[in-house]
Amino acid sequence: MADQRADPTDELPTYARMMAAYHEAFEPELRRVVRGVPLAPGSRVVDLACGDGSYTRWLAERVGDDGEVLGVDLSAAFLHWAEAALRSASLLDRVRFVRLDVEHSPLIEGRADLVWCAQSLYSLPDPAGAVRRMAALARPGGRVVVFESDELHHVTLSWPVEIELALRAAELRAFQERSDHPARFYIARDLPRVFREAGLPGCEFRSFAFNRQAPFDRPTRRFLDEYLTDLRDRVSPFLDPARREEFAELVAPESPRRLVDDPDALVVCVDHLAVATREAG
Numbered sequence: 001m002a003d004q005r006a007d008p009t010d011e012l013p014t015y016a017r018m019m020a021a022y023h024e025a026f027e028p029e030l031r032r033v034v035r036g037v038p039l040a041p042g043s044r045v046v047d048l049a050c051g052d053g054s055y056t057r058w059l060a061e062r063v064g065d066d067g068e069v070l071g072v073d074l075s076a077a078f079l080h081w082a083e084a085a086l087r088s089a090s091l092l093d094r095v096r097f098v099r100l101d102v103e104h105s106p107l108i109e110g111r112a113d114l115v116w117c118a119q120s121l122y123s124l125p126d127p128a129g130a131v132r133r134m135a136a137l138a139r140p141g142g143r144v145v146v147f148e149s150d151e152l153h154h155v156t157l158s159w160p161v162e163i164e165l166a167l168r169a170a171e172l173r174a175f176q177e178r179s180d181h182p183a184r185f186y187i188a189r190d191l192p193r194v195f196r197e198a199g200l201p202g203c204e205f206r207s208f209a210f211n212r213q214a215p216f217d218r219p220t221r222r223f224l225d226e227y228l229t230d231l232r233d234r235v236s237p238f239l240d241p242a243r244r245e246e247f248a249e250l251v252a253p254e255s256p257r258r259l260v261d262d263p264d265a266l267v268v269c270v271d272h273l274a275v276a277t278r279e280a281g
């Protein structure tokens with residue numbers, strides 16, 4: 001998922017389709033992650049950088065009729081999408097969306113039972129500042145929860161290992177070209193440090209692996225198509241010509257070597273969760 005600050009003018013970013021396909025393909029596992037966070041019925045939750053609102057809705061299911069969830073995002077296009085999905089999920093009574101910059105938001109501090117942020121720290125300029133902001137929004141004793149992936153190890157496929165290593169090296173170079181702070185793209189491995197720098201030492205860190213095995217269902221195929229196209233576009237300039245051609249063969253729809261058509265193909269996705277409690281008092 002690419003590094004893009006939301007454009008207030010406001011188109012959906014190129015990664016939006018891939019992200020939505022990920023939510024759809026791995027919905028049961030992602031819902032399980034949300035079910036595992038400490039959250040009582042009646043809680044007040046903030047979902048920072050809520051995007052298409054999938055996690056907002058899943059959090060809303062957990063807080064029940066007496067709870068409330070506020071989804072915050074800078075992108076009007078994402079909020080429009082999130083609101084449409086919310087209407088069809090009949091959760092209107094307990095969810096609100098608001099368009100704000102998480103870095104300068106005038107939200108009331110010290111009120112939320114849980115402040116959640118998924119797959120977004122890498123797109124914010126100051127990850128520790130964002131977690132500090134999350135902690136300020138939580139009430140004393142409230143939870144701060146970050147769900148993140150490490151882009152270099154988010155998706156593993158059963159492709160030739162030489163291709164995998166070449167792709168990862170090219171991906172790292174692409175991140176380095178694109179940003180003065182490329183570490184933000186693999187921030188998940190740094191979450192304990194980020195939390196400590198934000199004044200929340202000793203966060204609880206958990207990792208989750210989700211897999212699918214060929215023949216892939218339609219949502220998994222859609223996600224893999226989006227993911228592989230995005231990866232190809234990002235890494236191709238940094239691959240040597242032979243590897244570029246080999247990778248293109250694994251991705252092209254008409255190719256006999258197309259990876260998603262391999263009857264023995266596997267995909268494993270890894271995500272990480274960091275949870276901390278804001279000190280009381």
Ligand SMILES: C[S@@+](CC[C@H](N)C(=O)[O-])C[C@H]1O[C@@H](n2cnc3c(N)ncnc32)[C@H](O)[C@@H]1O
Nearest residue numbers: 006049050051073074075100101102118119120
């Ligand atoms: C990769 S998406 C993740 C969305 C969602 N949390 C999810 O996991 O599906 C990153 C989100 O951060 C939002 N975003 C980026 N910078 C922001 C800012 N300064 N304030 C609020 N939202 C921001 C983008 O609009 C986008 O919705």
